Amino acid sequence: xxxxxxxxxxxxxxxxxxxxxxxxxxxxxxxxxxxxxxxxxxxxxxxxxxxxxxxxxxxxxxxxxxxxxxxxxxxxxxxxxxxxxxxxxxxxxxxxxxxxxxxxxxxxxxxxxxxxxxxxxxxxxxxxxxxxxxxxxxxxxxxxxxxxxxxxxxxxxxxxxxxxxxxxxxxxxxxxxxxxxxxxxxxxxxxxxxxxxxxxxxxxxxxxxxxxxxxxxxxxxxxxxxxxxxxxxxxxxxxxxxxxxxxxxxxxxxxxxxxxxxxxxxxxxxxxxxxxxxxxxxxxxxxxxxxxxxxxxxxxxxxxxxxxxxxxxxxxxxxxxxxxxxxxxx
Numbered sequence: 001x002x003x004x005x006x007x008x009x010x011x012x013x014x015x016x017x018x019x020x021x022x023x024x025x026x027x028x029x030x031x032x033x034x035x036x037x038x039x040x041x042x043x044x045x046x047x048x049x050x051x052x053x054x055x056x057x058x059x060x061x062x063x064x065x066x067x068x069x070x071x072x073x074x075x076x077x078x079x080x081x082x083x084x085x086x087x088x089x090x091x092x093x094x095x096x097x098x099x100x101x102x103x104x105x106x107x108x109x110x111x112x113x114x115x116x117x118x119x120x121x122x123x124x125x126x127x128x129x130x131x132x133x134x135x136x137x138x139x140x141x142x143x144x145x146x147x148x149x150x151x152x153x154x155x156x157x158x159x160x161x162x163x164x165x166x167x168x169x170x171x172x173x174x175x176x177x178x179x180x181x182x183x184x185x186x187x188x189x190x191x192x193x194x195x196x197x198x199x200x201x202x203x204x205x206x207x208x209x210x211x212x213x214x215x216x217x218x219x220x221x222x223x224x225x226x227x228x229x230x231x232x233x234x235x236x237x238x239x240x241x242x243x244x245x246x247x248x249x250x251x252x253x254x255x256x257x258x259x260x261x262x263x264x265x266x267x268x269x270x271x272x273x274x275x276x277x278x279x280x281x282x283x284x285x286x287x288x289x290x291x292x293x294x295x296x297x298x299x300x301x302x303x304x305x306x307x308x309x310x311x312x313x314x315x316x317x318x319x320x321x322x323x324x325x326x327x328x329x330x
Contacts, residue, residue, distance in 0.1 A: 023229020
């Protein structure tokens, strides 16, 4: 077997591992609210999330194209850069998962690729215009989650404010099943495409593919890895998302899931990678604020925001170190 194909196999394996870890790390995005309000049992919620993550991952490749062509200059995309970037993102995801902190797999991947490329070829290897565009969207999307979460929840309070709380909770507990499925679909439509972009980028740089077009087998593999990871569940983060930010009732969970899925689906349609974790957690904050500002546990929110700030630079540093180690070993 040639060294080119050996490296490509390593890229595929590590990319699918990232997708799998992304699945169980971000399961909370789709099901935390429905589990915490008892709209769904944990087992049923995880299975539904896995199914709709898989279906969502098959829905398009616009985000994959942005990841594959918009961060690192084509001539500097080596398999070593890709592997080091993925491993850095994986390590950061595991660290935050063990800590129960809902950090962003998207930020970790972008930071990882940036760090390994800079370590290998310097700052000129980065497509700054593309990276800035991605970072702007990553920063704006949580703000949209917060603002529209507040607005949607306020609207629901106006409509259902005079209804019996028992009746309202019963209605929205049922509606939460639908909103959780939509949330899982949107998560798959954005997050699974990131690994698709990485794998396709590697095949283009190796000369196996002549143009950036995601093969169907890559879509299928990434969708399956994401679904399997989701099925494994990420219970530590589910506890944080479902109860430590704001004590959710079914109407709050529905509003948060609906708002999050609409923001993420819009981003997927535009081909922009967003942090599903950030959108969901900011939506929960917005929904909680609509009820009462003090209802939000801002101490937990501050911890989450700290992870947001640290993810890109720390995953970049980890990946840069890994690149140097790989370079020394070869």
